[in-house]
Amino acid sequence: AQKITQTQPGMFVQEKEAVTLDCTYDTSDPSYGLFWYKQPSSGEMIFLIYQGSYDQQNATEGRYSLNFQKARKSANLVISASQLGDSAMYFCAMREGLGSSNTGKLIFGQGTTLQVKP
Amino acid sequence: DSGVTQTPKHLITATGQRVTLRCSPRSGDLSVYWYQQSLDQGLQFLIQYYNGEERAKGNILERFSAQQFPDLHSELNLSSLELGDSALYFCASSAPDAAEQVRDYNEQFFGPGTRLTVL
Secondary structure, eight states, X not given: OOEEEXXXXXXXXXXXXXXXXXXXXXXXXXXXXXXXXXXXXXXXXXXXXXXXXXXXSOOEETTEEXXXXXXXXXXXXXXXXXXXXXXXXXXXXXXXXXXXXXXXOOEEOOOEEEEEXX | OOSOEEEOSEEEEOTTOOEEEEEEOSTTOOEEEEEEEETTTEEXXXXXXXXTEEEEEOSOOTTEEEEEOXXXXXXXXXXXXXXXXXXXXXXXXXXXXXXXXXXXXXXXXXXXXXXXXXX
């Protein structure tokens, strides 16, 4: 069965430094997508970055990059030059199946709370 | 602002009661997903509708039901409420049209959520 594991319940990082949030996944489907979402204290879910299982290169979106290691089934989020506004809960999520076999439903990890120190 | 709206923002009710949560997807999105976020269960997928039809079902209790109307808005009905149903309920939408279903990048846009408190 598909599963997402985030082993870091909480993380601290100094402002302007980089931080890596870990995510490992388990699936038997060769086609899948991996997402990272940010949830600030206000509660909304903000999409950050996406990595497809067939993507050859690691995804990047501004200060966010995804360290995708397919053989190890890991999809770690790297945030560079941390800002105070990055303090939030971060969720890794997976969607199995692509194209017409894809229902779109997301399976989420338990989340990592990141606190950025000034 | 994701373009997905949810009402109400907060809901406080008593055990045994029934409530309806409403979601309006982004303009043109055909898929609506419902998720429940609670302290003990985390973020869980409940159910998905695509263009009025149920498409996928997750860990949704029998006391819960949902539907998607012709104008594509969706409602999640929760009945015989228990203390453990207290949670943040999210609606998300995706897929502007059928052709988008074949893309692997099927980003979901989340609404602000409805916080349900059962006393």
